[in-house]
Amino acid sequence: MSRRRAGVTIKHVAADAKVSLQTVSRVINNEPNVRPETRSRVQASIDKLGYVPLIAAQRLSGRRSYLILVLNDRDRTIADWKARQGGDWVNQMLLGGMLKASEHGYRLILELVDTHSDQIERELATTIGALQPDGVILTPPHSENAQICQLLESHGIPFVRIGAAGDGPGFSVTMDDAGSAREATEHLIGLGHRRIGFIAGLPEYSLSAWRVDGWRAAMADAGLPCEDLLVQGDFGYQSGIEATNRLLALHPRPTAIIASNDQMALAALEAARNMKLDVPGSLSLVSFDNTPVVRFIQPPLTAVDQPIAETVAKAVELLIAAARGEPSHGPEVVPGHLVPRESTGPARPTG
Amino acid sequence: MSRRRAGVTIKHVAADAKVSLQTVSRVINNEPNVRPETRSRVQASIDKLGYVPLIAAQRLSGRRSYLILVLNDRDRTIADWKARQGGDWVNQMLLGGMLKASEHGYRLILELVDTHSDQIERELATTIGALQPDGVILTPPHSENAQICQLLESHGIPFVRIGAAGDGPGFSVTMDDAGSAREATEHLIGLGHRRIGFIAGLPEYSLSAWRVDGWRAAMADAGLPCEDLLVQGDFGYQSGIEATNRLLALHPRPTAIIASNDQMALAALEAARNMKLDVPGSLSLVSFDNTPVVRFIQPPLTAVDQPIAETVAKAVELLIAAARGEPSHGPEVVPGHLVPRESTGPARPTG
DNA sequence: TTGAAAGCGCTAACAG
DNA sequence: CTGTTAGCGCTTTCAA
Numbered sequence: 238m239s240r241r242r243a244g245v246t247i248k249h250v251a252a253d254a255k256v257s258l259q260t261v262s263r264v265i266n267n268e269p270n271v272r273p274e275t276r277s278r279v280q281a282s283i284d285k286l287g288y289v290p291l292i293a294a295q296r297l298s299g300r301r302s303y304l305i306l307v308l309n310d311r312d313r314t315i316a317d318w319k320a321r322q323g324g325d326w327v328n329q330m331l332l333g334g335m336l337k338a339s340e341h342g343y344r345l346i347l348e349l350v351d352t353h354s355d356q357i358e359r360e361l362a363t364t365i366g367a368l369q370p371d372g373v374i375l376t377p378p379h380s381e382n383a384q385i386c387q388l389l390e391s392h393g394i395p396f397v398r399i400g401a402a403g404d405g406p407g408f409s410v411t412m413d414d415a416g417s418a419r420e421a422t423e424h425l426i427g428l429g430h431r432r433i434g435f436i437a438g439l440p441e442y443s444l445s446a447w448r449v450d451g452w453r454a455a456m457a458d459a460g461l462p463c464e465d466l467l468v469q470g471d472f473g474y475q476s477g478i479e480a481t482n483r484l485l486a487l488h489p490r491p492t493a494i495i496a497s498n499d500q501m502a503l504a505a506l507e508a509a510r511n512m513k514l515d516v517p518g519s520l521s522l523v524s525f526d527n528t529p530v531v532r533f534i535q536p537p538l539t540a541v542d543q544p545i546a547e548t549v550a551k552a553v554e555l556l557i558a559a560a561r562g563e564p565s566h567g568p569e570v571v572p573g574h575l576v577p578r579e580s581t582g583p584a585r586p587t588g
Numbered sequence: 589m590s591r592r593r594a595g596v597t598i599k600h601v602a603a604d605a606k607v608s609l610q611t612v613s614r615v616i617n618n619e620p621n622v623r624p625e626t627r628s629r630v631q632a633s634i635d636k637l638g639y640v641p642l643i644a645a646q647r648l649s650g651r652r653s654y655l656i657l658v659l660n661d662r663d664r665t666i667a668d669w670k671a672r673q674g675g676d677w678v679n680q681m682l683l684g685g686m687l688k689a690s691e692h693g694y695r696l697i698l699e700l701v702d703t704h705s706d707q708i709e710r711e712l713a714t715t716i717g718a719l720q721p722d723g724v725i726l727t728p729p730h731s732e733n734a735q736i737c738q739l740l741e742s743h744g745i746p747f748v749r750i751g752a753a754g755d756g757p758g759f760s761v762t763m764d765d766a767g768s769a770r771e772a773t774e775h776l777i778g779l780g781h782r783r784i785g786f787i788a789g790l791p792e793y794s795l796s797a798w799r800v801d802g803w804r805a806a807m808a809d810a811g812l813p814c815e816d817l818l819v820q821g822d823f824g825y826q827s828g829i830e831a832t833n834r835l836l837a838l839h840p841r842p843t844a845i846i847a848s849n850d851q852m853a854l855a856a857l858e859a860a861r862n863m864k865l866d867v868p869g870s871l872s873l874v875s876f877d878n879t880p881v882v883r884f885i886q887p888p889l890t891a892v893d894q895p896i897a898e899t900v901a902k903a904v905e906l907l908i909a910a911a912r913g914e915p916s917h918g919p920e921v922v923p924g925h926l927v928p929r930e931s932t933g934p935a936r937p938t939g
Numbered sequence: 940t941t942g943a944a945a946g947c948g949c950t951a952a953c954a955g
Numbered sequence: 956c957t958g959t960t961a962g963c964g965c966t967t968t969c970a971a
Contacts, residue, residue, distance in 0.1 A: 244717070244964090246963090246964055246965085247964065247965060247966095248964080256941080256942085257941065257942045257943075258942085258943090258964090258965075258966085259941070259942060259943080259966080259967090260940090260941065260942080261965095262965070262966060262967090263940095263941090265965095266966090269940095270940055270941080271940070271941085272940065272941090275940080275941085287710075287713060289713065289714050289717030289718050290717075290718065290964085290965075291648075291717065291718065291720065291963090291964060291965075292644070292718045292719060293643070293644040293645075293647035293648045293653065293720065293963090293964080293965095294644075294648055294947095294963075294964035294965040294966090295964085295965060295966075296642075296644035296947090296965090297642075297644045297645055297648050297947050297948065297949085297963090297964075297965070297966090298946080298947050298964075298965040298966040298967070299946095299947060299965090299966060299967070300965075300966065300967095302644065303718075315683065315687070317679075318676075318679045318680065318682070318683040318897075319683065321676060321679075321680075321878075321880050321883075322880055323674030323676065323879075323880030323881060323884070325669075325672060325674065325676075325679075327678075327679060327682065328668075328669045328672075328676075328678060328679065329669065329672075331669065331678065331698065332666065332669040332670065335698065335700070336666070339700075344697055344699075344719075345698075346695055346697060347682065347686065347696075348695075349686070349690075359638075362638060362640065363640050366595070366640030366641075366642065367640055367641065367642065367643045367654075368643060368695075369642065369644065527672075528672075528674075529672050529673055529674030529880070529881065530674060530880065530881070530884050532672075533674070533881050533884045533885055534884055535886060546669075595948090597947090597948055597949085598948065598949060598950095599948080599949095607957075607958085608957065608958045608959075609948090609949075609950085609958085609959095610950080610951090610957070610958060610959080611956090611957060611958075612949095613949070613950060613951095614956095614957090616949095617950085620956095621956055621957080622956070622957085623956060623957090626956080626957085641948085641949075642947090642948060642949075644947090644948080644949095645947075645948035645949040645950090645963095646948085646949060646950075647949090647963090648947090648948075648949070648950090648963045648964065648965090649948075649949040649950040649951075649962080649963055650949090650950065650951070650962095650963060651949075651950065651951095940971105941970105941971080942969100942970085942971075943968105943969090943970080943971095944967100944968085944969085944970100945966105945967085945968080945969100946965100946966090946967085946968100947964105947965085947966085947967095948963105949962100949963085950961105950962095950963090951960100951961090951962090951963100952959100952960085952961090952962105953958100953959085953960085953961105954957100954958080954959075954960095955956100955957080955958075955959095
């Protein structure tokens, strides 16, 4: 008869506490309408028997799955892992997300999705159908993917878009890219720099534009021109080299450069070295992301720290609140901050 | 009547294909005893309707959960994440584990467990009870935890112990720590070193001893004494400083040091610098783990690369095979390898 | 405040 | 080769 392992179920608890299944269920889910006395009797049985609700069963009978799905870009993530360059986006995501989730009895499942595939829809529908997560977290560039957002909406699954504009569907949590870029720029201006180059990231990421905006605003506020000081990069090392070469060929040469991510900043450092420019003596450098390597390189880079853990924790909170039917908030912004290190210094006249 | 979202279930498929539920189930699970013709008709309906089996339902009816649980040490993992020093154990684990798992329709769930808690048992029982994973992967130091192993055994859940001795319960996958240590030692001997110090890791990790063994064996083979050259560390930075100071105070001074992990190697580098010793001019240094930082430090460290991704992938394979009732293998060994960089050079007579 | 009954979507056991 | 039946463990009606 027993075709599975001996497990204590709600039935055993009910029998032990001499109540109905329903009452046990109510206790488990902290629902009202149970006399305190009954509740504690049931709880005692639960503890005594070591009963644990089986999530699959809870899900099946229409309740929550206690699962939150995090969607990352497949190629990018795998490439990062294989490169072993110390990128820690995923680590910070787990740090913020897992811990917050587990506070509420939820679990995170990381899933890699092929952005460029024309099968996203099928892939995603399969995952969602199979898992029935209570919420989904979208990271860039998926957070800007209309197809994905629409699919999630049509399934009625709450989702958070990280690093994407707040006016779309779902919740939005951003890291104040503009503010951070402004802070970085003001830091340099404070050091006396007047020609500050900016290497932008891929235009399909909204945050690329926001970072440019922050820089522009700070420059404008200080009455400094941006003119030829903005060059396009693609977040990759090679593009950083090219962008830097372009900037350093200008007359007069910029005395500082802000790169939209660490890879490009590392590239900028290399490019500067190739031109025998000392950092920070002849060129100050600020980077975005603050991945571990930038602390170990010589000189350690001044960088904008992206509060990934905090942001993802916030995302998880929004999702859990939504699953509980709590009222939803507007777009959330988690501020980043500048970490000054040795790659930035006082401006010196260019040669 | 419909108290849940419209979802296409096995019933719809059965109706559409004009077969019984059971036949659909057989097709889904690739079971035999279905006429090819019937099979393809069912498959057509599945595709047409976009049917996806709900994992919770499969689990509930006694089938597999398609979940593999990975247990990591809570404090260590969180500390690593917070330190942001570029440790990428988790990344490599996910790289190897997730990809392999997804090949077979499985998913990985990472769970942090408190080793020092006297509640491990309850904590674990809860997780296992709630999730009912088809397999569990234990990483050090949990892989050596008798309490955990016993609990898993009593629940009848297949599990793999990574980096633990092969003679315990469950499957075992190791990274040939002894072989790697031997390779590192032979590399140094080949460079002419005769006094090679070794900084051991925490004794509660079996792999600490294996690394020592490999070093000892290589030294013995070359007819070199180990005597006072072995000092105890605890994998932490501070212990690396102290151990190195101890070694460098010896007469004659060792010309090379192998540290049992990167943190201690980084510490050794620092300690050597404090004594104005050039690396690798006056002291060669080899480290274990090969985390990203050791490539970015000056000089880049020669290191033993731990094949974490491969190892975890192997673990996942073992678990899936076990879930399928395939015959089990003996202990598996995934070889690591030495990555020579600039921290090792020819031995020079000590002063 | 409590309980009884009816499923959720799927599979195992047994017929045919 | 295919179908029927009886649950898996839990929650949701709805009734008491």
